Amino acid sequence: MRDDPRLPTSPRFWRSPLRGTWFTAVLGLVLLGGISVLFVTGLVSYAAYNPDLSPVNDTTPDKGVLGFYLFDWPAGPSWLYRLSQGVHVTLGIVLVPVLLAKLWSVVPKLFTLPPARSVAHALERVSLLLLVGGALFQFVTGLLNIQLEYVFPGSFYPLHFYGAWVFIAAFVVHAALRTPMALRTVRARRRGESGDEAELAAPDPAPRTVSRRGALWLVGGGSLLLFVTTVGQSLGGPLRRTALLAPHGGSDPGGGPNGFQINKTARYAGITDADTHPDAWRLVVSGPAGTVRLSRADLLRLPQHSSSLPIACVEGWSTADQWWRGVRLRDLAALAGYEGDPPDVLVESLQRHGAFRRAALRANQVSDPRSLLALYVNGEELSLDHGYPARIIVPAAPGVHNTKWVGRLTFGDL
Numbered sequence: 001m002r003d004d005p006r007l008p009t010s011p012r013f014w015r016s017p018l019r020g021t022w023f024t025a026v027l028g029l030v031l032l033g034g035i036s037v038l039f040v041t042g043l044v045s046y047a048a049y050n051p052d053l054s055p056v057n058d059t060t061p062d063k064g065v066l067g068f069y070l071f072d073w074p075a076g077p078s079w080l081y082r083l084s085q086g087v088h089v090t091l092g093i094v095l096v097p098v099l100l101a102k103l104w105s106v107v108p109k110l111f112t113l114p115p116a117r118s119v120a121h122a123l124e125r126v127s128l129l130l131l132v133g134g135a136l137f138q139f140v141t142g143l144l145n146i147q148l149e150y151v152f153p154g155s156f157y158p159l160h161f162y163g164a165w166v167f168i169a170a171f172v173v174h175a176a177l178r179t180p181m182a183l184r185t186v187r188a189r190r191r192g193e194s195g196d197e198a199e200l201a202a203p204d205p206a207p208r209t210v211s212r213r214g215a216l217w218l219v220g221g222g223s224l225l226l227f228v229t230t231v232g233q234s235l236g237g238p239l240r241r242t243a244l245l246a247p248h249g250g251s252d253p254g255g256g257p258n259g260f261q262i263n264k265t266a267r268y269a270g271i272t273d274a275d276t277h278p279d280a281w282r283l284v285v286s287g288p289a290g291t292v293r294l295s296r297a298d299l300l301r302l303p304q305h306s307s308s309l310p311i312a313c314v315e316g317w318s319t320a321d322q323w324w325r326g327v328r329l330r331d332l333a334a335l336a337g338y339e340g341d342p343p344d345v346l347v348e349s350l351q352r353h354g355a356f357r358r359a360a361l362r363a364n365q366v367s368d369p370r371s372l373l374a375l376y377v378n379g380e381e382l383s384l385d386h387g388y389p390a391r392i393i394v395p396a397a398p399g400v401h402n403t404k405w406v407g408r409l410t411f412g413d414l
Contacts, residue, residue, distance in 0.1 A: 005204075008111040017205035019105055022189050023212045024200055025182035027102040027219070032175055034095045039168050041088035045314065046161060048073045048081050048398050053344065054360035054414040057401075059157035066165055075368040078321075078395035082312035085398075086234030089316025092142050093230045097222035099135060101215070105200065120177075127173040134167025146315045148263070155355075233317040243317075257378030258386050260319045261311070264404070266384040270352030271405050276389050281350075283373075283390060287336025287411040296389045299375060302327045302335075307370040313399035324393045326374040329366045329409075336411045342366040347392055348408040356400040360414050361392070370395045373406065 005012035051058040052070050060066075074080065109128065116122035141163065145156045152159060210218075232239030266272075274280060282293040306325045312318035333342035344363050351357045365371055371394045375382065382388040387404030394402060 008108075009113050011108065011202070012204050013111075014108040015202050015204060015206040017202060017208040018210070018212055018215050019108070020201045020212060021181075021185050023215065024102065024105040025185040026216060027098055027105060028178065028182050029186065030098050031095065031102055032179060034091055034098070035168075035171060038088060038092055038095070039164065041084050041091075042160075042164055043069060044084045045081075045088060045398075047071055048084070048396075049401070050360065050362055053362055054346065056346070056358045057360050059155065060161045062158075063161070066161075072362060072364070073396070075362075075365045075371070075395050075397075078309050078370065079312075080396040081398055082234065082310050082318040085312055085314060086231075086316055086318060089142070089146060090227065090231050090234060092139065093146070094223045094227045096139060096143075096226065097219045099139060101219045103132060103135075108200070123173065124177050127170045127177070130166065130170035131174050134163060134170055137163050138167050148315065230316075234312075257380035258383040260322060261317055262385045263313060263315070263399070264351075264354070266405070269349075269354060269405065271350055271384065273384070275350050276384065276405065278389075281389050281407075283406060284408040285332055285336050285411075286409070287333065287338060289335070289337030292335065296375065299327055299373070299390065303331060304375075305369070305372060307372055307393065307395070309370060309393055309395055311393075311399045311402055323378050324372055324374040325376040325379075326372040326390065326393075328369060329361070329371045329373060329392075329394075330369070332373060332409060333366055333411045336409070338411060343412050344414045345412075346408075346410040346414060347403045347406060348410075349403050350405040350407045356403070359392075359401045359403050361394060361397070361401065365394050365397065366411075368395060373409075 003010050003012070007013060046059075047070050049057050049059060050073050051060070051063075051067065055061065106128075110132070116125060138160065141152055141156060141160050144151060145160070150156060228242055229244040232241065232243035278296055282295055283299065285292050285294060304325055305328050306323060308321045308323050310318050310321050329345065330342045333345065342363060343366070345361050345366050346358060347361060348358045349356075361371075372392075373390050374387070374393045375390055377386060382391060387406070390406045391404040392402050392406060
């Protein structure tokens with residue numbers, strides 16, 4: 001049955017003349033560099049949540065030794081998370097055609113019999129299965145998250161985090177086994193040598209309709225098209241109009257001072273006008289000096305400061321810099337009893353359901369003079385969807401840590 005050309009276990013079943021070691025090697029080397037960048041920026045993205053600061057920030061509480069690399073996330077430059085996550089998401093989308101072409105080029109190997117000819121071959125086959133499954137899982141869950149389509153079971157964060165470690169383990173093994181041969185193949189082609197194409201080439205190829213170089217140009221053209229229709233969501237400016245693959249599939253909502261991206265609306269969060277009415281809403285600030293309750297009018301009587309900062313989210317989109325105005329977090333820490341260096345702070349929202357109702361900020365984020373409890377944006381009161389009556393805005397923090405509809409600030413070691 002292995003030699004029956006009607007079955008995928010037969011080499012004669014796969015007849016495309018495009019398959020060959022050189023074609024696969026070029027795609028593999030592109031993925032080697034791209035996936036390495038994806039993995040590093042993914043780890044950086046997780047560190048930006050400050051998971052070691054407080055349990056409320058930890059999206060994967062059972063990570064154990066997998067959190068060995070975590071570090072205190074800095075408060076600057078202000079565009080840091082915008083850049084790292086923009087690269088992560090945009091590159092992930094751009095690599096989709098390359099990944100699909102690579103999987104297509106090696107699919108005959110998944111059906112090769114016998115399954116293992118030696119220990120090294122068995123290790124390669126297992127790593128290949130984990131590599132293919134892990135790659136598909138990571139890219140699919142990532143693409144669904146970008147579009148805010150949470151159709152998979154459980155939370156995106158632990159699924160994507162643990163999936164990344166399984167995938168990268170298989171990727172490292174596979175790269176160690178195959179990269180030397182891929183480099184030799186590409187170098188041989190550059191020297192004008194034919195190289196060994198027998199491993200992946202079809203023994204009975206169909207008539208050629210396009211060259212392998214032409215196929216690579218097609219893959220590259222697909223990646224370029226995805227880049228053009230994605231990158232604008234992170235860069236902003238005129239390119240934002242080309243970001244067809246941005247969350248919600250469109251440009252910034254509405255117009256005016258509050259006319260910029262919104263992921264979580266007040267309706268989704270269960271916030272009503274009654275919750276934020278001036279007669280009802282009070283900001284509760286707690287610290288060594290006790291607890292004080294401040295109305296919005298009280299906050300407006302405190303020294304007001306302005307910051308020009310973007311909002312950048314895990315889905316890869318970011319706003320242009322918006323002009324925020326409000327009370328510095330370090331001034332509120334002083335009000336709570338911290339006259340010197342301010343401590344960490346736990347921020348709690350009026351939000352009734354959904355993730356990230358609470359978030360902790362590090363002392364360096366609180367002390368940054370650009371970190372505000374914002375009351376205005378672009379010269380106008382915050383809209384309800386943008387967090388009225390008050391929201392957090394912190395440089396370089398993930399968007400979910402710029403908490404909206406703030407109800408309580410608790411300063412102290414967390």
